[in-house]
Amino acid sequence: MSQAKSATTKRPLTYHEVWGRVGIYAFLGVLALFFLLPLYVMLVTSFKSMDEVRLGLIFSLPQQFSIDAWVKAWTSACTGLECTGLQVGFGNSVKILVPSVVLSILLGALNGYALSFWKVRGANVLFACLLLGSFVPYQVFIYPLVRFYAKTGIYGSLPAIVITHIIFGMPVMTLLFRNYYSGLPLELFKAARIDGAGFWKIFFSIILPMSVPIAIVAVIMQVTAIWNDFLLGLVFAGRDNLPMTVQLNNIVNTTTGERAYNVNMAATVLTSLVPLTVYLVSGRWFVRGIASGAVKG
Amino acid sequence: MSSVSLQNIDISYGNVPIVKKLDLTIKDGEFLVLLGPSGCGKSTLLNAIGGLTDVSGGSIFFNDKDVTWTDPKDRGIGMVFQSYALYPTMSVERNLSFGLRIAGIDRATIEKKVKWASELLQIDHLLDRKPSALSGGQRQRVAIGRALVRDADIFLFDEPLSNLDAKLRAELRLEIKKLHKTLKSTMIYVTHDQIEALTLADRIAVMKDGIIQQLDTPLNVYNKPANEFVGSFLGSPAMNKVEGRLVSEGESRFFIAGDFRLDVSRYPFAQNIESSRKVVLGLRPEHILPANGSAAAIEGQVSLVEPMGSNILAWSTFDGVSLSHLVGQDDSCEADRTFPVTIDVQKASFFDAETGWRL
Numbered sequence: 001m002s003q004a005k006s007a008t009t010k011r012p013l014t015y016h017e018v019w020g021r022v023g024i025y026a027f028l029g030v031l032a033l034f035f036l037l038p039l040y041v042m043l044v045t046s047f048k049s050m051d052e053v054r055l056g057l058i059f060s061l062p063q064q065f066s067i068d069a070w071v072k073a074w075t076s077a078c079t080g081l082e083c084t085g086l087q088v089g090f091g092n093s094v095k096i097l098v099p100s101v102v103l104s105i106l107l108g109a110l111n112g113y114a115l116s117f118w119k120v121r122g123a124n125v126l127f128a129c130l131l132l133g134s135f136v137p138y139q140v141f142i143y144p145l146v147r148f149y150a151k152t153g154i155y156g157s158l159p160a161i162v163i164t165h166i167i168f169g170m171p172v173m174t175l176l177f178r179n180y181y182s183g184l185p186l187e188l189f190k191a192a193r194i195d196g197a198g199f200w201k202i203f204f205s206i207i208l209p210m211s212v213p214i215a216i217v218a219v220i221m222q223v224t225a226i227w228n229d230f231l232l233g234l235v236f237a238g239r240d241n242l243p244m245t246v247q248l249n250n251i252v253n254t255t256t257g258e259r260a261y262n263v264n265m266a267a268t269v270l271t272s273l274v275p276l277t278v279y280l281v282s283g284r285w286f287v288r289g290i291a292s293g294a295v296k297g
Numbered sequence: 298m299s300s301v302s303l304q305n306i307d308i309s310y311g312n313v314p315i316v317k318k319l320d321l322t323i324k325d326g327e328f329l330v331l332l333g334p335s336g337c338g339k340s341t342l343l344n345a346i347g348g349l350t351d352v353s354g355g356s357i358f359f360n361d362k363d364v365t366w367t368d369p370k371d372r373g374i375g376m377v378f379q380s381y382a383l384y385p386t387m388s389v390e391r392n393l394s395f396g397l398r399i400a401g402i403d404r405a406t407i408e409k410k411v412k413w414a415s416e417l418l419q420i421d422h423l424l425d426r427k428p429s430a431l432s433g434g435q436r437q438r439v440a441i442g443r444a445l446v447r448d449a450d451i452f453l454f455d456e457p458l459s460n461l462d463a464k465l466r467a468e469l470r471l472e473i474k475k476l477h478k479t480l481k482s483t484m485i486y487v488t489h490d491q492i493e494a495l496t497l498a499d500r501i502a503v504m505k506d507g508i509i510q511q512l513d514t515p516l517n518v519y520n521k522p523a524n525e526f527v528g529s530f531l532g533s534p535a536m537n538k539v540e541g542r543l544v545s546e547g548e549s550r551f552f553i554a555g556d557f558r559l560d561v562s563r564y565p566f567a568q569n570i571e572s573s574r575k576v577v578l579g580l581r582p583e584h585i586l587p588a589n590g591s592a593a594a595i596e597g598q599v600s601l602v603e604p605m606g607s608n609i610l611a612w613s614t615f616d617g618v619s620l621s622h623l624v625g626q627d628d629s630c631e632a633d634r635t636f637p638v639t640i641d642v643q644k645a646s647f648f649d650a651e652t653g654w655r656l
Contacts, residue, residue, distance in 0.1 A: 187382035187455075190349045191443070195396030196370035205395075209386035 108173020156238025375444025
């Protein structure tokens with residue numbers, strides 16, 4: 001069997017197949033170029049001076065390579081009244097991101113664990129309700145949540161935005177972990193119960209250490225979603241905690257004076273740097289985590 | 298040391314009854330095997346004894362103490378699973394000591410117990426490894442070790458050897474038997490493998506559809522099956538079954554199926570049988586012997602022979618009845634020839650044709 005297989009792969013391609021391959025690669029190359037084009041334009045523009053931008057040659061490389069726009073975007077671009085650049089927003093986004101990601105993943109894992117191993121009566125109904133939650137457009141929740149936070153006095157604060165992210169992350173996180181755990185043998189859980197481990201002991205000593213692959217997937221999903229969030233940050237975070245995305249919008253949508261395209265481009269790239277890095281660094285893990293959830297064991 | 302007594306146990310999943318009104322008493326230090334086909338409720342019953350499945354009726358006693366609603370960890374049991382169920386992120390040493398650490402036992406005692414169990418099972422050189430770096434046999438040894446260190450009074454085995462290859466299975470089977478001899482603990486062992494059941498058990502409980510069909514020593518279960526199901530479930534090659542009638546003629550009694558006629562006067566019937574009762578004759582292949590010139594021989598037309606190594610399984614027709622029987626390698630039994638045999642009637646089994654129970 002394996003011999004036959006290696007024989008077919010070693011066989012030189014026929015004339016027909018060679019052209020097939022060329023076609024495929026040409027098609028993929030064109031597609032890749034098409035999707036990379038905006039990034040290219042953003043990058044070259046951000047390294048140009050405004051004088052060069054005004055020429056309107058968006059595809060040309062910068063004549064005079066300059067990082068002034070980047071420095072300005074980071075330190076002194078005006079986000080409304082203040083002109084302190086994106087660095088404040090970056091700090092805010094990190095403050096929102098870290099607790100939101102950690103807590104939503106922990107809670108999702110806990111939910112998934114409870115739903116797959118401690119089969120309480122009505123667990124499936126509960127799970128169905130949670131799933132339903134992920135299909136409700138979240139604009140629907142905004143007004144009730146605003147009222148709720150206002151009543152409890154945390155509206156417009158860091159806890160408000162963190163709690164909001166945890167709530168909206170819950171259905172998907174629960175689904176992710178529940179499906180991963182349902183692939184683990186139930187006997188593992190039984191063995192731990194006989195060994196005398198309780199609900200929390202089993203979770204922290206056995207289940208959580210086994211969850212690394214799926215936790216990486218969860219981190220990627222949550223980091224991307226929370227970092228890119230605009231609406232919830234705008235509504236719930238309050239003036240002092242506005243995330244980077246909201247401040248980016250403020251920079252880009254300033255209506256007075258000349259539009260500083262180079263600064264806008266630099267600011268946009270800066271804002272998307274975190275999710276971009278997460279994908280580049282952990283893409284390998286992402287695929288592995290998805291696959292290990294699908295295949296048993 | 299513990300005896301186990303199950304009284305009137307009912308287990309059901311939703312509305313589906315799995316185990317029905319089951320009574321079973323296991324003596325202190327006994328090795329009991331629950332044997333049956335998949336779906337017969339044997340694993341469910343074992344889980345209930347371990348406290349991992351709730352019973353819907355009846356009581357479970359360990360040493361006259363009602364443990365029906367006791368937590369698994371407080372029952373003094375150790376359990377070994379088919380999938381080993383080792384904690385994959387822990388080393389062998391930590392797998393073994395997990396339960397002890399939870400119980401808050403001091404480190405010196407833990408070390409001593411782990412050392413004792415790992416030496417007994419010859420896994421002491423593997424203590425630092427992760428389960429993924431072990432072979433199947435080693436993994437199951439670790440799983441057994443995990444039950445050992447807990448000082449369990451009762452060991453529960455849930456098809457522990459089913460994931461292993463044939464050679465390892467035989468090896469570990471022997472090991473478990475030795476372990477039982479050394480520890481003298483009560484052991485309850487679930488399997489669908491009749492060889493495991495016959496070799497290991499003090500007593501076998503053959504189960505079907507949540508009901509114990511027969512509870513007896515391996516020899517009795519094999520030689521005197523209580524009903525047709527037990528007869529055909531145990532034994533490989535399988536028991537021959539022939540439907541027919543019992544006819545009394547004077548002092549003698551005959552089994553008749555078409556042209557086939559067999560004198561069964563020497564069969565020890567448990568009750569009085571009226572004449573021309575419809576019965577099923579159960580005959581194991583090894584109880585049909587080469588005649589070797591005996592007067593009571595009957596001729597069979599051999600249609601097929603299957604060499605099985607130590608002996609040969611032949612399929613022959615005797616007056617219209619097809620039976621499989623064992624012959625030796627030197628008995629020159631060939632297909633499309635005739636071959637004379639005698640039937641050991643005393644070792645045969647008769648079952649009622651309607652109820653299937655032994656007569």
